[in-house]
Amino acid sequence: MEKICRDFGVTASGEVVESWTLQNEFLTAEVLTYGASLRRLVFGGVDVVLGYDTLPEYEQNDGCLGATVGRVCNRIGGASFVLNGSTYPLAKNDGENHLHGGVRGFDKCVWTAEPLPDGLRLRRLSPDGEEGYPGALAVSVSYRLSGAALRIEYEAESDADTLCS
Numbered sequence: 001m002e003k004i005c006r007d008f009g010v011t012a013s014g015e016v017v018e019s020w021t022l023q024n025e026f027l028t029a030e031v032l033t034y035g036a037s038l039r040r041l042v043f044g045g046v047d048v049v050l051g052y053d054t055l056p057e058y059e060q061n062d063g064c065l066g067a068t069v070g071r072v073c074n075r076i077g078g079a080s081f082v083l084n085g086s087t088y089p090l091a092k093n094d095g096e097n098h099l100h101g102g103v104r105g106f107d108k109c110v111w112t113a114e115p116l117p118d119g120l121r122l123r124r125l126s127p128d129g130e131e132g133y134p135g136a137l138a139v140s141v142s143y144r145l146s147g148a149a150l151r152i153e154y155e156a157e158s159d160a161d162t163l164c165s
Contacts, residue, residue, distance in 0.1 A: 006018070
């Protein structure tokens, strides 16, 4: 398997974003460290995923194209939840609701990349209180090529009870 890393740009806050290309005889996948996003997946000469062309498009749009969203993927009504008898107010970014991790969810963060023999693992630490969630949450997403298949694996571990999906 071939792995190529190149600079994709610098965020408005000054963080360098990498683009990793993973390629075997069947597939070419491009993964960004911005949002742990799958930007391209080429099979039989056809790109089968949607992705933006530039980093500013990823920063300015809220479509979450190919991105890893969270801490919670979906909408939390009223932008709060109760856990173990405590109420946790969350950032409101969808009217009165909380959507896909909030104002700066995982899709708007730069992750750290680590090459794997068959792909790439991206990691980040969501600190206690980020977007209102309790507990520090260590998150990783791995993109692995195996023949004509792309396997995506998610892992998360928290130091406290929290939500994650």
